[in-house]
Amino acid sequence: MPTFSIHTLGCRANQADSEQLAQILVGAGFQEVEFGQVADCQIVNTCTVTREADRKSAQMVRRAARSGEQVVVTGCGAAQRGGAWQRVPYSALRLPPDQRENVLALIGAENCPSAAILERGWLRRDRARALLRIQDGCDQFCTFCIVPYVRGRARSKSLEWVVERVRQFEHDGAGEVVLSGIHLSAWGHDLDTNLADLVETILSSTSQVRIRLSSVEPDLFPVRLIELMQLYPRRLCPHLHLVLQHASDTILDRMHRGYTLAHYDNLVQEFVARVPGASLTTDLMVGFPGESDQDFEQLMNYVRRTPFSKIHVFPYSARPGTAAARFSQTVAPPLLHERRDRLLRLAQRKLVGFQRASLGQTRPALVESEWERPGWMKATSDNFLPLLIRGGPALRGHCLPVRLLRRWREAVVGEVQEGF
Ligand code: SF4
Structure with missing residues (x-):
């Protein structure tokens, strides 16, 4: 049987x-x-952000080329000219x-399976959670970001296409479907609808699979989604992964993010307040x-509160080809690293604080895979x-309902509640 492996960035x-x-x-x-083991085909799904x-x-x-007969490079790096991988001394196949x-x-x-099978998608036997990309491309052109140049204009999968896929995943036994996209909040803008309408239709067309939103941008985020979280x-x-990038309106403007901190x-x-x-x-x-000292302190203060x-x-x-690559007033590397380290330390304290505040709660948890220690599962x-x-x-x-007992590094140890 031919083998393959994938490494995703x-x-x-x-x-x-x-x-x-x-x-x-x-x-x-x-x-x-596993990626790194000998395989007939090694795929590297690159990121160039x-x-x-x-x-x-x-x-x-480079690592793939050491253990694979064939190396396939895909992702944003494969859509861009002059990416670092193109300078490695191996020949790789490029898959946009x-x-x-x-x-x-x-x-x-x-x-080759038929086109109909490829289009339908299915849940693999060892998966509890399905990832579904429902949108591609971006029209925002943030000044630091190369993605709109390599992924093209924003475009959405149709509502019918998405609902059918989610129903299929539910039928295949998925406990959760994660909706993802390059600019997920923009889903539907090219179809005269919006992400909240889509999520509501999915919820009424399926009966038990839980839905999670992947990373969302604040500019086009429909507030109705928050109401739906409350209703369902x-x-x-x-859970919202609501991308902020910065808390200074001056910097947000220079980034061309399209929203203010107040928004x-x-x-x-x-x-x-509602969820x-x-x-x-x-x-x-x-x-x-x-980014001045004042901008950075504004960011730290916003994160603290x-x-x-x-x-x-x-x-x-700086990413070559982006507007910000031509901006002056660059931050010197030692100062940049000092700010990064301060923010990382604060981020770690926020994570620990959230974990501690969650102890004692019972939360529904999707069991996903075996942990390294026998007799334990990750959820x-x-x-x-x-x-x-x-x-x-x-x-x-x-x-399953899981009572949260104690912290263990980045995770929390829990106990399944009686009756299951
Ligand atoms: S919203 Fe901004 S950061 Fe996100 S993909 Fe579009 S241009 Fe890049």
């Missing part, structure tokens, strides 16, 4: 794309192995991200050109806490 949209590639290859008779992501992508292509369906032809596989507490996860904060207040168990996560960027449960911190790096709560619970693979795919 970057966002949930890339993860969803990798999942679809894996479905296609498994459907064609390939067997998946920062210089560091570009460097890691190139590193993974919007041509995933062509992977079998690209690698010369003989057993068991079906729509009380962002209104959404946060609404979310926290029980609300969990708020975000991405923040430090060291953007022109806002109930973030998890924060991804990105140090700014995720509705509000996105990684959990560890006692049990075996038979629990996979079940959504």
Whole structure:
């Protein structure tokens, strides 16, 4: 049986794309192995959002070339000219991200499933959670971001297409479907509808699978989604990854983000006040050109007073071809690193604070996979806490009430409540 492996860098949209590639290859008779093991086909799904992501992508292509007959490079890096991976001394096949369906032809596989099967998608047997990309491209053109140049204009999958896929995943036994996109909040703007309408239709067209939103941007975020979280507490996860990037309006403007801190904060207040168990996560960027001490302190103060449960911190790096790459007033590396480290320490304190505040609660948790220690499983709560619970693979795919007992590094140890 031919084998393949995939290494995925970057966002949930890339993860969803990798999942679809894996479905296609498994459907064609390939067997998946761990990345780094010998395989007939090694796929690297690259990210190019920062210089560091570009460097890691190139590193993974080098690693893939050491253990694979064929190396396929996809993701944003494959859509961009001159990415770091293109300078590695190996030949790799390039699969632009919007041509995933062509992977079998690209690698010369003989057993190609029909186009109808590829289009339908299905849940693999070892998965409890399905990732579904419902939107691609972006029209926002944030000044630091290369993605609109490599992914093209914003475009949405139709409402019917999405609902059908979610119904299929529910039928296949998925406990959770994660809706993802490059600019997920923009879903439907090219179809004269919006993300809240889509989520409401999904909830009324399915009966038990829970729905989670992947990363959302504040500018086009429909407030009605918060109301839906309140109305459907068991079906729509009380978790928002609402990307902020910065808390200084001057910097937000230079980034061309399309919202102010006041707009962002209104959404946060609404979310926290109306949704029980609300969990708020975000991405923040430090060291953007022109970021003064005052801008940075404003960011730190906003983070201190806002109930973030998890924060991804990105140090700014210029991406060739973006507007910000030409900006003056760059922040010197030692200062940028000092700010990054201060923010990372604060982010860690926020995470620990959220974990501690959650102890004693009982939350619905989706059991997903075996943990490294036998007799333990990994699960995720509705509000996105990684959990560890006692049990075996038979629990996979079940959504169970779990009482949260104590912290264990980045996770919380929980106990399944009686009656299950
Ligand atoms: S919203 Fe901004 S950061 Fe996000 S993909 Fe679009 S341009 Fe890039």
